[in-house]
Amino acid sequence: MNDIQLLSMKKAFEEVKRRQRQNLPKIGDLDNRLKRLKDVRERSVGNKKLMDAAIKSLKENGFNVFFAEDSSKAIEIIKKEIGKERLVVKSKSNITKEINLVKELEADGIEVVETDIGDRLIQLLNENPSHPTGPAVHLSLNQISSILDKKYGVRLNGPKEIIKFLLKDVKESIQKSKIGISGANAITAEGSILVLHNEGNIFEVANRPEKWIIVAGIDKFYPNIEEAINSAKIQTFYATGNIVPSFIEIISGVSKTADIEKKLIKGIHNPKECTVILIDNKRKYLIENGYKELFHCIGCGNCVINCPAYRVFGEEFKGGRFALYSAFYEGKSNLKLCLSCKRCKKNCPLEIDIPKMISNAREGSEIYNFLLSHAKWITRAVYLEFLSLYYQIMEG
Structure with a gap:
């Protein structure tokens, strides 16, 4: 993307x-x-x-x-x-x-x-x-x-x-x-x-x-x-x-x-x-090993819509529940990029605690992941904001 x-x-x-x-x-x-x-x-x-x-x-x-x-x-x-x-x-x-x-x-x-x-x-x-x-x-x-x-x-x-x-x-x-x-x-x-x-x-x-x-x-x-x-x-x-x-x-x-x-x-x-x-x-295994709540999901994607990390990282971090799915089933989503902002949980109709599950699934200390994700996010977010303003000016 x-x-x-x-x-x-x-x-x-x-x-x-x-x-x-x-x-x-x-x-x-x-x-x-x-x-x-x-x-x-x-x-x-x-x-x-x-x-x-x-x-x-x-x-x-x-x-x-x-x-x-x-x-x-x-x-x-x-x-x-x-x-x-x-x-x-x-x-x-x-x-x-x-x-x-x-x-x-x-x-x-x-x-x-x-x-x-x-x-x-x-x-x-x-x-x-x-x-x-x-x-x-x-x-x-x-x-x-x-x-x-x-x-x-x-x-x-x-x-x-x-x-x-x-x-x-x-x-x-x-x-x-x-x-x-x-x-x-x-x-x-x-x-x-x-x-x-x-x-x-x-x-x-x-x-x-x-x-x-x-x-x-x-x-x-x-x-x-x-x-x-x-x-x-x-x-x-x-x-x-x-x-x-x-x-x-x-x-x-x-x-x-x-x-x-x-x-x-x-x-x-x-x-x-x-x-x-x-x-x-893997559903039965994940349900029995601490990830049952992940499958409460009804697939509405509201966690994705409200994920600030997905908005700037795209496929590198697929957002909300789908970031976990991508990591578990495809080995692709970089869970270290999660901002731990908890917007996915806040905007989930079932209040699924995705941040907690991501924290349990990813490696490294939470302080390191927090600093790394925010540093990368700020850089990308500022760049995309300037790019958006540029296109608005060019369009009129």
Whole structure:
């Protein structure tokens, strides 16, 4: 992520915070909802009885359910589920990024087309995501237009033309594909899958004629649909500033009918088959060794939006909970750059103590880390502030 992209990202984050301030009065019961969610996450994460009940219900509802202890096993199962198909479409999913799904499938000759506009954009431009729900917020309109022009020889003016260009190949791929892959925002003990989206692409991904593959971590369980929806509303507000997303899908099995003599017949409409792949990938180990709170996270990314270190260091320190994820799963995020300012905890809807976990995970004395991080941060922050002023003067 270069300096211009960091400035673009900062601008986008300020817009989200503006919408949060604007819409906060519309949620009169936010404190009660947060208390409910915090209690539910505490009781649900690492709860084997809840997970077993959910798996049983999923199977009874017609889902195929597989368990993967790590990313390599998850990839193996997904490849087996895809079978001989060479094209799949997928929606936005942080856990598929965690297991490096797209690259693993492409290495095996399977074309994967992202259907979310932001994810498709960074896929085509070979960029890395900058936010869990807004992966392309670090790219300005001018940057996107310029890169697409250089790479594809197309001159696109404005967001509508860019989206039209991106949608063309996405829709063509959707029509050709027989298999869709998505993540899940929640899985309930009743055997229901809950997925949030704004673009409507989940409709297309989930309704491929042959199979819908849902990939989720073992931290996604909730006791019931009501608590999962509460989580969905809170995630939406803190991720985007909006009160509710455009769509909240609740899927409780394959299509079925009992219109003739009340005899249950499954597989009436697409998809013919639904598969859920539950992934551990160090979760159980981390939950049992001092990092359970990390998996209370609902993935809203508000910690990232409010992280001053991420704003100046970019991918070197990914911000909030995602800095820990990057360190644990990729070995990339430099935890020494954490400022210990506790803004991630303050702005987390669940008050997850990320600073404490970062302190426990990083090496060296806290005084040394504090001085090092602040010295580097001040240097970068001042430089970026002057750069921002320079561009403002140049623009007018």
